[in-house]
Amino acid sequence: MPLRKRYLFVCVNRRPDNAPKGSCAARGSEEVHAALKAAVAARGLARLEARPCSSSCLDVCGAGPTVLVEPDHLLLGRVTTADVPAIVDALAGGEWPAHLVLSQAEIDAG
Numbered sequence: 440m441p442l443r444k445r446y447l448f449v450c451v452n453r454r455p456d457n458a459p460k461g462s463c464a465a466r467g468s469e470e471v472h473a474a475l476k477a478a479v480a481a482r483g484l485a486r487l488e489a490r491p492c493s494s495s496c497l498d499v500c501g502a503g504p505t506v507l508v509e510p511d512h513l514l515l516g517r518v519t520t521a522d523v524p525a526i527v528d529a530l531a532g533g534e535w536p537a538h539l540v541l542s543q544a545e546i547d548a549g
């Protein structure tokens with residue numbers, strides 16, 4: 440398989456249900472990862488353009504579910520399955536959904 444232009448690291452870290460910090464998996468990130476994989480494949484982007492991968496904690500738990508997009512070095516937060524079409528549009532050459540792109544302050548806050 441060739442290297443793709445982009446890799447999307449979807450945090451699927453899961454903490455116990457009573458953990459104060461919560462976790463991306465508890466907020467639905469496993470479903471986001473599966474939906475991203477399916478949508479990228481359906482748009483014909485899987486082979487060359489983008490590879491959604493599962494990741495451990497990206498250390499921005501308060502903004503989860505989080506997705507790190509490389510090499511753009513862009514961190515998306517509060518991602519739901521409803522956002523997947525817009526993310527795939529961005530991968531196909533559109534704009535990143537502004538409401539998902541975390542600010543430096545949000546990243547710093549963790």
Ligand code: FES
Nearest residue numbers: 450463497499500
């Ligand atoms: S649990 Fe997902 S960023 Fe920490």
